[in-house]
Amino acid sequence: MQYRPIGNTGLSASIIGLGVEHLDNKPYELVEEVICASLEQGINIMDVFVPGDTARSHIGKALTGNREKVILQGHIGSVDLNRQYDISRDLPTVKRYFEDILRLFGGYIDFGMMFFIDSDKDYSGVFDTGFAQYAEHLKKQGDVGHIGFSSHNPVTAARVIETGLPDLMMFSINPAFDMLPPDEYVLKHMENGLSSDLFRGVDPVRAELYRLCQQRQVGITVMKTFGAGKLLSEDHTPFAAPMTAPQCIHYALSRPAVSSVLLGCKTPGEMADAMRYYDVGDEGRDYSAALCSVRNDFRGSCVYCSHCQPCPAGIDIAAVNKYLDIARLDADRVPQAVRLHYSGLSHGGDACTGCGHCESRCPFGVAVMDNMAEASRLFG
Numbered sequence: 001m002q003y004r005p006i007g008n009t010g011l012s013a014s015i016i017g018l019g020v021e022h023l024d025n026k027p028y029e030l031v032e033e034v035i036c037a038s039l040e041q042g043i044n045i046m047d048v049f050v051p052g053d054t055a056r057s058h059i060g061k062a063l064t065g066n067r068e069k070v071i072l073q074g075h076i077g078s079v080d081l082n083r084q085y086d087i088s089r090d091l092p093t094v095k096r097y098f099e100d101i102l103r104l105f106g107g108y109i110d111f112g113m114m115f116f117i118d119s120d121k122d123y124s125g126v127f128d129t130g131f132a133q134y135a136e137h138l139k140k141q142g143d144v145g146h147i148g149f150s151s152h153n154p155v156t157a158a159r160v161i162e163t164g165l166p167d168l169m170m171f172s173i174n175p176a177f178d179m180l181p182p183d184e185y186v187l188k189h190m191e192n193g194l195s196s197d198l199f200r201g202v203d204p205v206r207a208e209l210y211r212l213c214q215q216r217q218v219g220i221t222v223m224k225t226f227g228a229g230k231l232l233s234e235d236h237t238p239f240a241a242p243m244t245a246p247q248c249i250h251y252a253l254s255r256p257a258v259s260s261v262l263l264g265c266k267t268p269g270e271m272a273d274a275m276r277y278y279d280v281g282d283e284g285r286d287y288s289a290a291l292c293s294v295r296n297d298f299r300g301s302c303v304y305c306s307h308c309q310p311c312p313a314g315i316d317i318a319a320v321n322k323y324l325d326i327a328r329l330d331a332d333r334v335p336q337a338v339r340l341h342y343s344g345l346s347h348g349g350d351a352c353t354g355c356g357h358c359e360s361r362c363p364f365g366v367a368v369m370d371n372m373a374e375a376s377r378l379f380g
């Protein structure tokens with residue numbers, strides 16, 4: 001298992017984590033099997049968004065003796081009034097549910113996630129009431145280590161990042177969602193079926209959100225990596241052919257600031273399947289074919305697919321492009337952390353010999369040689 005830092009929290013997460021949504025309403029024995037299989041694979045981050053007492057109790061019990069090995073995301077405002085998943089901004093209700101999750105997980109949650117901030121109304125419900133202050137209070141008390149939030153809307157999510165409050169964002173990331181214009185609500189498309197009619201290439205607003213996170217040192221954990229399975233399905237894929245799980249995982253992990261993809265494995269077998277990511281090699285992870293199969297109005301923008309590799313000069317072209325894109329957000333004030341990431345690469349843009357091999361392989365028309373020169377200038 002590989003591990004990545006979560007923003008500037010000092011914590012490191014396994015690049016594959018567990019989302020426990022599908023363990024709701026399952027017998028305890030199965031929950032325990034999946035949790036144990038996850039721990040055996042080296043998974044150290046889990047998202048417990050489920051509000052139900054039984055599901056939370058099962059997970060808490062299955063983690064007995066291992067709680068300290070796991071980074072937990074617990075959601076503030078996730079409730080199940082009327083026995084259905086719901087969102088609440090009513091503080092007494094919010095507190096009751098969060099105190100419950102604290103009780104079940106040893107009195108401490110690593111990331112207190114402000115739940116489901118998708119719309120202006122959600123934003124007001126969090127920042128114009130006592131909700132955000134409650135999250136800050138939890139952190140001050142030491143009940144949560146850090147504050148995070150979850151969202152599916154790139155515009156609203158950027159507003160939340162700009163407040164400076166969160167250290168972590170949980171966001172829905174997959175190639176299909178990233179190709180939708182920002183005003184298209186991804187969950188509506190999940191219900192209605194994903195179609196490529198609206199795709200215009202990886203959307204700049206979403207791409208900029210991930211760069212903003214990296215610039216502000218806010219980590220990202222990923223949900224909906226497979227678009228509820230639709231991207232893997234022959235019948236439901238919006239691309240010319242279904243993607244594979246390693247391709248979807250790699251796409252998400254290639255976005256700036258992403259620490260971990262949280263997969264909703266229902267069985268130990270599904271967990272083992274997810275680990276195929278490590279066996280397939282670069283070719284098996286290459287997601288460029290799916291992106292090439294649909295309309296792309298943003299040719300010239302790097303999608304970090306690495307299809308242009310290998311570079312004879314040994315440059316990790318996608319990584320240089322990624323740090324360059326982040327630096328371009330504010331070229332006069334490139335964050336030190338981004339400079340450090342860049343300088344940690346074995347070869348920077350200055351190593352480019354101008355052989356042109358990459359540009360002939362790039363399906364997205366990226367001016368790689370210009371980028372290498374610009375990166376060398378900016379980070380030099």
Ligand code: SF4
Pocket residue numbers: 310311312313314315317351352353354355356357358359368369372
């Ligand atoms: S042009 Fe530069 S970056 Fe591209 S393959 Fe050649 S040396 Fe590598």
Ligand code: SF4
Pocket residue numbers: 301302303304305306307308309317318321361362363364365366368
């Ligand atoms: S330059 Fe082209 S091929 Fe290389 S990572 Fe970027 S988009 Fe992919």
